[in-house]
Amino acid sequence: MTASDKDGTGSGRRPSRRDSAPRRSTSGGAHRSGKRSAAWAMRSAAGQLEELLGRAPESVSAIKPTEDGWEAEVEVLELERVPETTSVMGTYHVTLDEEGDLLAYELTRRYTRGQTDRRR
Numbered sequence: 001m002t003a004s005d006k007d008g009t010g011s012g013r014r015p016s017r018r019d020s021a022p023r024r025s026t027s028g029g030a031h032r033s034g035k036r037s038a039a040w041a042m043r044s045a046a047g048q049l050e051e052l053l054g055r056a057p058e059s060v061s062a063i064k065p066t067e068d069g070w071e072a073e074v075e076v077l078e079l080e081r082v083p084e085t086t087s088v089m090g091t092y093h094v095t096l097d098e099e100g101d102l103l104a105y106e107l108t109r110r111y112t113r114g115q116t117d118r119r120r
Contacts, residue, residue, distance in 0.1 A: 035065070036098075036100065038063050038065070038070075040100065041063055041065075041069075041070040041072065041096060041100065042060040042063050042072065044070075044096060044100035044102075045060060045063070045070065045072040045074055045094045045096055045102070046060055046072075046074055048094075048096075048101075048102040049074050049076070049092060049094055049102070049105055052102070052105065053076060053092075055076050055077060055078070056076075056077075057074045057075060057076050058075045058076060058077055058089070059074075059075045060072055060073065060074050060075070061073045061074070061075050061091070066095075068097060068098065069095065069096045069097040069098045069099075069100075069103070070095075070096040070100075071093065071094065071095055071096075072093075072094045072096070073091055073092070073093060073094075073108075074091070074092045074094055075089055075090070075091055075092075076089065076090045076091075076092060077089060077090075078090040078110065084113060085112065085113050085114030086112055086113070086114065087112065087113045088110060088111070088112060088113075089110070089111055089112070089113050090107050090109065090110050091107070091108050091109040091110075091111075092105050092106065092107055092108065093105065093106045093108045
C-alpha cells in the first residue's frame, strides 16, 4: 500500500504533520516582556515556508532572535526516494520580522537524509 493509499490524498506524498499554518492567538505567543517565543517563531517559519514551497517541513533545526525578528534553519523533504535514507533534503534559511511575517528564504544546502556532517 502506498502513502497516497494510506492518507487518501492520492498525492503520493506523506501527509503533513500539521493541518494548517500556525494559529495566531490574541496574545500571539508573546512573553510578558513583549518578545514572542522561539516556539512561536518556529511554527511561523515552518508554516509560511510550507505555504510557499508546497512541501511540509520535516523540522526546524535552528532558531535565533535578531534585532529585527527571527532567523531559522528549516529542513524540507525535496525528493522522496526508496530507501528513505537516499531521499534528498534541503535546508532553508528563513528570515522573519518581529510580527512573524516571512521576509526572505534561501535554499542553503541539499543533502541525502542518511548523510551526516563530519566534525573537525
